Amino acid sequence: MKTLKLADIVEVINGQMIQGNAEFEINKVAKLIKNISEYSIYFNVNKKSISSDSLVGKTNYTIVTENMEILSMVDKSASVILVADGKKSYYQFIEYYRNLFSIPVIGVTGTCGKTTTKDMIKHILKQYLQVHSTMLSQNGLHLNLHYLMGINEQTEAAVFEMGVAYPGNIRSSGRYFKPTIGIITNIGEAHLEGCKTLEKYIRAKGEMLEVLSENGTLIINADDTNIKRLPTGLFKGSVLSFGQYQKADFRADTIRYEDDRMVYTLHVNKVQYEVVIPGYGEHNVYNSLAAIAAVSLIGIPIQDAIDRLKTFKTMERHVKLYHSKGISVIDDTWSCNPSSVLSALEVLKKVSNGKKEVLVLGKMQRLGSQLTNQHLKMGETIMDYGEVDHLITIGPSAKLTGENAIRLGMDPSKVHSVANADQLESKLAEIHTEEMIILFKMSLGKMDPAYRRVIEKYRFT
Numbered sequence: 001m002k003t004l005k006l007a008d009i010v011e012v013i014n015g016q017m018i019q020g021n022a023e024f025e026i027n028k029v030a031k032l033i034k035n036i037s038e039y040s041i042y043f044n045v046n047k048k049s050i051s052s053d054s055l056v057g058k059t060n061y062t063i064v065t066e067n068m069e070i071l072s073m074v075d076k077s078a079s080v081i082l083v084a085d086g087k088k089s090y091y092q093f094i095e096y097y098r099n100l101f102s103i104p105v106i107g108v109t110g111t112c113g114k115t116t117t118k119d120m121i122k123h124i125l126k127q128y129l130q131v132h133s134t135m136l137s138q139n140g141l142h143l144n145l146h147y148l149m150g151i152n153e154q155t156e157a158a159v160f161e162m163g164v165a166y167p168g169n170i171r172s173s174g175r176y177f178k179p180t181i182g183i184i185t186n187i188g189e190a191h192l193e194g195c196k197t198l199e200k201y202i203r204a205k206g207e208m209l210e211v212l213s214e215n216g217t218l219i220i221n222a223d224d225t226n227i228k229r230l231p232t233g234l235f236k237g238s239v240l241s242f243g244q245y246q247k248a249d250f251r252a253d254t255i256r257y258e259d260d261r262m263v264y265t266l267h268v269n270k271v272q273y274e275v276v277i278p279g280y281g282e283h284n285v286y287n288s289l290a291a292i293a294a295v296s297l298i299g300i301p302i303q304d305a306i307d308r309l310k311t312f313k314t315m316e317r318h319v320k321l322y323h324s325k326g327i328s329v330i331d332d333t334w335s336c337n338p339s340s341v342l343s344a345l346e347v348l349k350k351v352s353n354g355k356k357e358v359l360v361l362g363k364m365q366r367l368g369s370q371l372t373n374q375h376l377k378m379g380e381t382i383m384d385y386g387e388v389d390h391l392i393t394i395g396p397s398a399k400l401t402g403e404n405a406i407r408l409g410m411d412p413s414k415v416h417s418v419a420n421a422d423q424l425e426s427k428l429a430e431i432h433t434e435e436m437i438i439l440f441k442m443s444l445g446k447m448d449p450a451y452r453r454v455i456e457k458y459r460f461t
Contacts, residue, residue, distance in 0.1 A: 001149040002100060003027045006062060009041070010081055012096040013089035016062065019071060020079025026062055027095075029149055031142075036061050043090040064089055091175065094148065098178050099238050104298045105177055106159040109170060110185025110221075111209055112339045113287045116318060117185055118161045120291035122309040124300060129156035134317075135335070139163035144176040157298060164193040165366070167204040170235055174211025181297055182208040183219045183290050187226035191370035198226070206230040211271075212237055219293050220323065222248040240297075242289035248249070250293045252285050257350050260321065266292070268302060275306050279314035280321055280351060283343040317444065319347055322459045328355065328437040329459045332408060333444035333451075336364050338374055338381075341441055345385050348439045355437040357388040360424065362442025362451075363397040381402025382420030392416045394424065394442065394451075403418055421450035 007022035008016070030042040033054045044050060052073040062079040063070055066086050074080060083089040108118045115137040125131045132155045134147055139161040151158055162173045187205050195201035211219060216234045220227050222241035232239055242250040252275075255264040262285055277288045292305045295303040312404040314320060317334040328351070332344040341364065348357055359382070367374050372451055378401045382388065393402040402415040416431075418424045428438070440455050 001027055001029070002097075002152045006079055006081070006095075008400055009064075009093060009096075012094045013064065013081070014458055015081040015083045015089060018068075018080050018082050019063065019074070020081075024079055024284075029145060030061070031145055043086060043093065045087040045090050049073045065092075094145075094176055098148060098151075098176065101155065101158055103151075103155060104181060105159070105179045106181045106183065106294050107162045107170075107174065107177055107179030107208065107211070108159065108183045108185070109162045109164065110183070111188040111190045111204055111205075111337065112343060113185040113283055113290075114161050114163070114183075116154045116284065116315060117183060117287040117290050117334050118159050119315065120309060120312055121159045121200075121294050122289060123312050124291060124295045124305045125159070125298070126155050127308055128306075129298075130154045132154070132158040134159075134161045137161060137163075139173075140192055141144055141169060141172055144173055148176045149186075157296075162202070162208070164195070164204045165202055169204065171210060172209035174207070175214045177206075177211075179212060180216050181219065181294055182212045182216065183294060184208055184224075184227055184230075185287065185290055186221050186224045188337065189367070189370070189374060190337040190339065191366050192370045193366040196368065202226050202229055217297055219290055221290070223286075223357075229343060233439075238302070242293050248413065249304060250289045252289055255282060255285055258374070266302075266306070268296075271302075273302060273306055275309065277309050279319065281319050281343055281347045283346075284319075314351065319344055321347075321351065323458060324458075326434040326436070327432075327458060328352075329455070330437070330439040331455060331459060332439065332441050333455065335395055336441055336443040337366070338378060341378060342381060342385070342394045342426065344441050345382070348388070348437065349386055352437050355435045356390070356431075356433050358387045358392065358428070358431065358436060358438040360392045360394065360428075360438060360443075361398045361401060362394045362447060365443045367447060372400060374399040376404045379408060381409045384409060388414075390414050390416065390419060392424065392427055394447075400419070421448055421454050425450065425454045425457070428454070 003025050004022045009019050024040050026041045028040040030036045030040040034365050036058050038060040059075050059320050060078040065079045123134045132150050156349040162170050187202055216237040219240045221243055222245040223243035241248045251267040252264045262277050264275050265273050274355045295305050317331050319332045322329045362376045375397050382405050393399045393401050399417045406412050406415055416427050
């Protein structure tokens with residue numbers, strides 16, 4: 001965080017300093033009372049009274065509050081700023097702090113691929129700039145303040161993953177980050193638990209159009225059906241597209257799978273480039289297209305971006321392929337939703353190369369009232385896409401996928417339902433052959449850790 005003088009903050013939030021020195025400096029923002037420390041500022045935004053016990057032993061801090069009574073609770077070394085509305089003053093401060101930095105800020109959202117796209121952008125940019133970003137796929141709203149305060153005088157660019165669990169989430173994150181470039185990787189059927197319907201989920205992703213400035217740039221997937229339902233024509237900034245569609249601004253063709261990598265031809269402004277990215281899957285081709293488009297707006301030459309992507313390291317448990325003694329394993333256990341299952345199935349089909357195909361499917365997450373319907377539809381998807389040799393489902397929800405696959409013609413002897421890790425291990429041992437490829441597709445973080453033991457057994461056999 002950039003060090004700030006209290007005098008500047010008092011002016012911005014229309015406050016009145018009733019204790020302390022206006023020349024005092026702060027270098028951190030405490031989100032909770034327990035996190036108050038020296039040189040931190042705490043905004044008392046809720047109506048709950050502060051306990052004097054919670055401030056015992058704390059010195060040289062600042063509290064912004066509506067409550068005059070706090071004056072009797074704080075240490076004499078503390079500063080107190082009185083405001084009419086604590087919550088309003090907090091957001092005035094947030095806006096002030098963000099506006100201190102005239103740097104490119106990239107916001108990335110989408111049903112699938114946002115973490116990988118964000119990491120690709122960061123990997124390219126850090127060769128040239130001081131880059132600040134969200135960590136892994138940790139994009140909860142409660143982290144927005146932490147991430148914003150991570151921008152300081154040394155930061156030259158920032159890239160933030162912006163998730164959607166409920167309508168309004170991107171609008172809220174945008175209030176902190178104010179992205180100058182916004183990316184929507186794709187919009188599938190996910191987070192229906194919070195958004196209730198696909199239409200509301202699409203609109204929630206479309207909030208990216210609202211949080212971008214009028215001179216900002218929106219980067220969208222030209223091939224995505226649901227993105228086409230967004231009112232991009234009303235966006236006053238610039239719009240760039242990526243995909244395989246003939247009119248996409250960043251277009252990929254001649255996509256091919258090669259030794260643990262994807263290779264394709266990129267077309268931009270009538271110029272062709274060969275792109276090589278580590279890892280498998282057309283979904284990663286799309287991620288790389290979005291990343292190249294974003295960094296090009298910041299001034300990174302396209303060829304330089306392509307060269308950097310050759311050294312990109314794919315995330316663990318994101319369609320990672322392992323080979324061991326004739327058995328291959330695709331570990332895609334970071335998350336599980338309909339779109340990501342389809343992407344993983346595509347990779348399975350492309351790399352199986354005659355091996356026995358085994359799909360281990362867990363419960364698809366955050367689908368709310370659509371959970372049953374989506375698992376039934378996944379049975380259709382598996383049959384339409386190309387029947388696997390064995391389908392093993394974990395738990396009652398995924399079992400519906402297997403039952404529907406049987407109804408649609410899959411051999412019942414090739415469909416298996418298990419309830420725990422021991423049963424999964426036994427079933428895999430039963431169908432084991434030397435030439436086998438197993439796709440583990442589940443949200444492992446939501447499941448018994450014992451499943452990790454089974455996966456690792458096959459990864460490292």
